[in-house]
Amino acid sequence: MLPPAFYYICLSKAYLLYTAIVAIRHLLNYILENMKILVCISIVPDTTMKIRIGGDKRSIDTVGIQWIINPWDELSLTRALELKESSSGAIKSVTVIHVGTASSEPALRKALAIGADDAIRVNAEPSDAYFTAAQVAEMVSKEKFDVVLCGIESSDFNGSAVGGMIAEFLDIPSVSAVSDIKSDAGTVILTREFDGGKEEVTVPAPFVAIVQKGIAKEPRIASMRGIMNARSKPVRVAEPIAIEPLTCIAMFEKPEARPGCRFIDAENAGLLIELLHDEAKVI
């Protein structure tokens, strides 16, 4: 027969193990139940508008420009809201962040009307990707967001850089070209695309997901009620941290003019193939 102390030790070990499991589960639930998503928003000229270069050549002429939320950011906001709604409370909040001057408030209000819980505006001209990413990274580390979503590109600067830069400033994982985000028993699964395929991956939170087409089918449109609610939602204004941009634009130029179209009679369509072969030499 074993001494009673043995049973005592076994029991106490089992108890310790039990309490450890309970503690881990509590922690996991806490993380899952309190997940905070941050969606980065860039504000760009309406993509259907003609772009005119300003008199100083270094900027574009903003007269008559309609400002919209960058299309990819609008899709990532839509997906963040869908995830929150289907998370049965696990996702606590969806916050939008924007680096820009007071003139971008209407577009931020639109993000709130679509359904974001609150907004942060870092009060500065977003002079380059490095500067912008540093501002966002600062807010992520201050406010401890678990998931940061960025569009893969902005339709104005086409830099595709801010998302990856935020992750590196914070030394956290990033996954790029994400076309789907889903949650499976508390694990966030990301689908990313590469030339010729796609794959499902996971990374530990906090992380940055850089999203592309496919992430949401249609951008969500603000409802009347959403617009009313947005009025009482907070837009917090933060002052920027000091950081030197690494790049600047010296000038803009228009794309080279196209040579003009040569029309070929539909009845004689075969001539097109001859021209492509003999004149343009592309087939």
Next chain:
Amino acid sequence: MSVLVYTENWDGKFKKLSFELVSYATEVAKMLNTSVSAVSIGNVAWEELKKLGNYGASRIISIQSGHLATLDNQAYTSVIAEVSQKENATVLIFPNNNTGKAIAPRLSVKLKAGIGSGVSRLPLYTHPFTVYKRTYSGNAFAHLVINSDIRILTLAQNSFGITETPNNCVIENLSSAFDNSTGKTVLREGQKQSGKILLTDADIVVSGGRGMKSPDNWPALVELASFLGAATACTRPVSDEGWRPHEEHAGQTGKIIAPNLYIAVGISGATQHLAGISSSKCIVAINTDSNAPIFEAAQYGIVGDAMKVLPKLVAAVKEIKK
């Protein structure tokens, strides 16, 4: 000093894209009076690595570590940063594809190196270092000054072309130095397209819009594409409707492509679509509406019904290929 170029491989093979990047790096190195080092991560055979020398690389650094089999942005960034410091690189060059976009921005922060993304020409000046890049989705081009000592460029695909500059290159295997470089990205499952010409690789693209009227009309377009050895593409409404898979969507929010020949069938030419295809070398438009904006971007145009025109084109291609 050197120019470091990241040469991605697909199942151990390089593609046209990798050779274009090395060709570009070689010209940048000439401007700076220096040489090109290429870095390759993954299992690539010696013979394949040596090919990079044909386009001007003088040193090839190969890292064949099993830990790096899955792309982990953080781990790849650390590895390339270390190689960059070892090679004393002042310019780093990446493709402007999903892989380049995953790594280059992180590296920019790590090395405090300004980034010029989507450049489509050689640097305009070296003092101050100025690059030519696409902005406003192709509606304006910027002269971007990069003020840092190290610069990172991502090259728009098919914007520079391939030039052979045979060089006796040295291959260095650095795998053992990175045995401990593990990433946090866990791969669950992956799928690859097979047997199809990839849209981003294709020299010729045949693309359809809503003017094709119905998904049932696509076989005529696919037939022309297959005779031309072309990839097929489509506009956003077509992929949104589910007529074609979303991988085929070319346009601002889809794929940005620059093939040598782009044949737009039943596409009116909305700015968002043009944003994705306007860098194509030659654009052909086939549309029933002679006022469609696509004709302003096109070099050749046919006003007519796609279903009548496509078979004629197929017949003419057969004639030429004889």
